[in-house]
Amino acid sequence: MTTTRQFDGGKLRHLLTLDGLPRATLERLLVRAQELTADAYGGTAQRAALAGKAVCTLFFEPSTRTRSSFSLAAQRLGADLLNFDASTASTTKGEADLDTLKTLEAMGVHAFVVRHKRDGAVAELADAAQPGTVLLNAGDGRSNHPTQGLLDMLTLRQAKGDDFSKLKVVIVGDVKHSRVARSDLHALRALGCGEIRVCGPASLLPDDGTLDGCIVGDDFDAMIEGVDAAMMLRLQRERMAEGLVASLEDYHRDYGLDAARLRRASPDAIVMHPGPMNRGIEITSEVADGAQSRVLRQVANGVAVRMAVLEALLG
Template sequence: MSKHLLSLRELDRGEIIALLDRASSYDEAIDLRQRLAGIGVCTLFFEPSTRTRLSFQRAAQRLGADVLGFEAATSSTTKGETALDTFKNIEAMGVRGFIVRHRENGAVAALAEQAEPGTALINAGDGRHQHPTQGLLDMLTIRDWKGGDFSQLRVAIIGDIRHSRVARSDLVALEKLGVTDIRACGPAGLLPDDNTLSACSMVTDDLDAALRDADVVMTLRLQRERMEDGLVDSLDSYHRDFGITTQRLRLAQEDAIVMHPGPMNRGVEISDEVADGPQSVILWQVANGVKVRIAVLERALG
């Protein structure tokens, strides 16, 4: 029986931990090719992507699925075809797994409502709403480096939280796993004005305060279009006030880890020295993305 994954809000703590445990169990030496052998899986991306799209493709290939790649720029959507018609046509070809990225909030859930029984949709990022597999791979990375007890962790989330589906999924997961000290930090114009930050113990534009004694530093991509919206004065001023540098990182715990969902704007939200430094686990996140997406595909279609 297929299972959609549209948001981490759908999962309870036990289900999240079970997915993390399953992801942790995978090893490159294990042959998984019979798990989803012959099942059609499509990466249905209406927005650009590197890490998410390729890691889902890699995960599906490792499970033996027949993988179809879709990119909006070279599809009939440029001729006016709707996302729903695109989805239904591919589904009619016998494809049963869809990994969907879309610019609109709720777009993946809307497609899921129209899916046939036995078809599963996985949200690979919809608007500023949710990015559940990124949330899971971030939790797996934290657990790998900090252990299974999330309740004692101090987590700082830095940057454009208002427009970040990654931050929203991470916040849901952190709360469900028992983190009580969550610090949200960014320019006032880039902080949400809804209840997104209700689980946070601190909401501030003071980066030093957010970083002090933090165990985990999660920095987010500054979406450059926000400068055009007038929400950020300049890249230089953003880096001065909110960029993670080696000096700034000294405020956090000595063994704090630094995370970033990518793509990085080096010299804006994070310096080269930090991105490539010993506390960076950014490439670890990328590797965990494949493991998590194997687990999610097995849950959805296995």
């Protein structure tokens, strides 16, 4: 997907993907998110920023972290917030997604934060939106999760500085089905990451060009050697039913991150995970709760990043 539809007269109109987003735009959002970090935890300093604007979280899939942090971000900026629950709405009666959007637009909603199970669904809604309405992709299919990519980059910057050219990062696990991994890869490339490694069983790695320019392998012990950050991915257990993973025990043995394996990384390496975590499968509790973990920092950064994006689109 190109990013052409995301811009209007040089201004960011929607946030649908990080693919092709200019480095300057990414860095501007990250710098602003860092500035907003204190306000993300509370207070009223930013409550006038989006006063009078209405933001709707339009989720067709369940979510805890993303939806909650978008809701808090909108409230911290003073926007009116509408939470749309597809399980209790007219979509259960057969109403089309586009009709739902148009109905809420008619009520004066200015921004839609959309999560959808289908690839490209958010971009289709953006194409049909009225001038002045903005769409934010909160995760579509296995394609994009741009604000997760941004908060991961903010977490990396806080730990390692803003020069990514010297960094070695490994992404581990089910990349094939991960919208998080794709957005992280787009962002790491755009920000000039020195070395991007991708590790996982062949059955869980994409063969569609997603990994172009990456060092790819299935030996986790070798791939984690000397890295500055290990980005673990959730093993989607439904893949077990598809026969893509032999067993949970085998997966943990080969691709789980424990304290012994982490010692192969750089001594000051950080550990990341987008959540929800399958403890004891892709990551042990000792590592997830340990000194090198930045998992909760990622969660906290989600509010600041989403404040920065809402402000950029609606401010």
